[in-house]
Amino acid sequence: MSSKRLEMLERLIAQGTRDPFHHYAYALELRSIGKSDAAFEKLKEIVKQFPEYVPAYLMGAQLAFDLGRFDEGMAMAQAGIEVAERSKDSRTVRELMGIIDTARKKEER
Amino acid sequence: MPTIRTLIDAQAIAYRVKSLGAAISHAHRGHDLVLISVLKGSFVFAADLVRAIEIPIAVDFLACQSYGAGTETSGVVKITHDLTQPIEGKHVIVVEDIIDTGLTMSYLLSNLETRKPASLEVCALLHKPARSRVKVPIHYLGFTIEDVFVVGYGLDFAERYRNLPYIGVLEEER
Numbered sequence: 001m002s003s004k005r006l007e008m009l010e011r012l013i014a015q016g017t018r019d020p021f022h023h024y025a026y027a028l029e030l031r032s033i034g035k036s037d038a039a040f041e042k043l044k045e046i047v048k049q050f051p052e053y054v055p056a057y058l059m060g061a062q063l064a065f066d067l068g069r070f071d072e073g074m075a076m077a078q079a080g081i082e083v084a085e086r087s088k089d090s091r092t093v094r095e096l097m098g099i100i101d102t103a104r105k106k107e108e109r
Numbered sequence: 110m111p112t113i114r115t116l117i118d119a120q121a122i123a124y125r126v127k128s129l130g131a132a133i134s135h136a137h138r139g140h141d142l143v144l145i146s147v148l149k150g151s152f153v154f155a156a157d158l159v160r161a162i163e164i165p166i167a168v169d170f171l172a173c174q175s176y177g178a179g180t181e182t183s184g185v186v187k188i189t190h191d192l193t194q195p196i197e198g199k200h201v202i203v204v205e206d207i208i209d210t211g212l213t214m215s216y217l218l219s220n221l222e223t224r225k226p227a228s229l230e231v232c233a234l235l236h237k238p239a240r241s242r243v244k245v246p247i248h249y250l251g252f253t254i255e256d257v258f259v260v261g262y263g264l265d266f267a268e269r270y271r272n273l274p275y276i277g278v279l280e281e282e283r
Contacts, residue, residue, distance in 0.1 A: 008255060021121055021252065028118065055120035091123065 005029055020050035027059065036067055047079065054084050054092045061096060065103040073103055113270070113277035116259060117252055122275065125251050126154070129232060130161020132249055133202065138164055140200040141227075147217065148172040148190065150206030153263035153271065154234045154251075158204060169193055171203075175213050186216040201226040202249070206263050209237040211245040218245070235259065235276070252276075 009026040017023070023046045030039035043060035046053060057080025064073030077096045084092035133142075144166055146155035159168055172190035201221060208214050214231060221229055232249035239256035260266050261273030270277075 005255065021117075021125065024121055025117070028115065032114065053124065055118070055124050058120045059118070089127070092120070095120075 003033075006033075020046060020053040020056070023049070024053065024056055024059070027056070031059075031063065036063060040064055040067060040069070040072075043076075047076070052083060052087065054080060054087070054089060057081075057083065058092060058095060058099070061099050061103075065099065065106070070103065070107055074100065077103075111279045111281055113260065113273070114280055115275050116254065116257070116278050117276040119274040122251070122262060123157070126157045127161045129249050129251065130158055130163070133158075133232070134163040137200055137202075140164075141198070142166045142200045142202065143194075143196055143226075144168050144202050144204055144232075145192065145196075145221075146170050146204045147206070149271070150263050150265070151204045151234070154206055155204045158232065167194070167199075169196075171217070173213065173217065186213055188220070195224065196221065197225045198227050200228045200230075202230045202232050205231065205233045207235040207237060207259070208233045208245055208247060209240040210242040212242055214245045215243045234262070 006026070006029045009022055009029060012022045013026060023042065027039045027042040027046065030036075030042060040060060040063045043056050043063065046056040047060065050056070057076055061073045061077035061080060064070075064076055077100050080096045081093055084090075084096065142164065144155065144159060144162075146152060146168065148170055149172070155168070159166060169192045170190060171188065171192060173186050173188045176185045176187070203214070203217060203221065205214060208231075218229060218231070230248040231246060233247050234251040236247055236250055236253050237256060238253060257278045258266070259276050260270035260279055261276045263271050264276070265271045266279055
């Protein structure tokens with residue numbers, strides 16, 4: 001099932017889809033099959049290609065912190081906060097701040 | 110015991126719903142707009158969508174039951190809860206959780222058309238083109254998905270899982 005979906009998303013990306021969700025869903029699938037590093041690299045690509053797509057910052061920051069890549073997680077979260085603030089997306093700002101807070105507490109332990 | 114695999118997470122849904130709300134606000138500025146949520150599946154989507162729309166709107170609800178064997182719909186639909194207000198002369202958007210065969214929506218559109226709205230559009234959270242039997246115009250679409258059974262964000266399996274904040278696929282545990 002999951003590999004079938006991966007193949008479908010790979011095909012859409014190869015066809016040059018401009019829908020950021022297709023790229024994001026691909027990263028989500030990579031994560032779900034345990035390829036977290038590849039998922040994070042894909043999310044970094046997404047924020048470059050579609051800088052206004054806030055879900056990628058959220059998932060990217062969370063994933064980086066889960067992988068122990070603290071500095072990259074912080075950079076992703078802070079970039080996401082800037083984008084979310086610009087689009088007046090207070091919910092995402094709160095969520096990103098929450099992720100940062102949790103990661104900082106974990107790092108201090 | 111089935112497990113649920115995330116297909117579309119809460120962040121991606123929120124982002125897309127916000128875009129849909131902006132598109133509707135842009136297209137219907139100055140219109141007498143009514144959003145009709147088709148129960149039960151679209152109630153979560155409709156609740157988020159109306160809050161993403163920045164123009165005045167009215168909201169109404171419609172519930173229907175489609176007849177068919179098992180999960181296959183026949184296209185024969187009975188309205189079990191009708192609108193509370195007339196829609197004549199108003200701009201109407203029907204909000205549906207998922208369009209697969211298109212039979213139910215096709216019936217609903219024919220029915221609503223007889224009530225003489227100024228315009229009639231469809232906003233669907235999900236579209237499953239692999240199961241399409243009749244073509245239905247979808248003016249505002251959240252996501253196109255493959256032929257999988259989805260739950261969450263208002264969609265159920267035997268009345269369960271509607272409260273999940275994301276859309277997931279029911280899978281049998283291996």
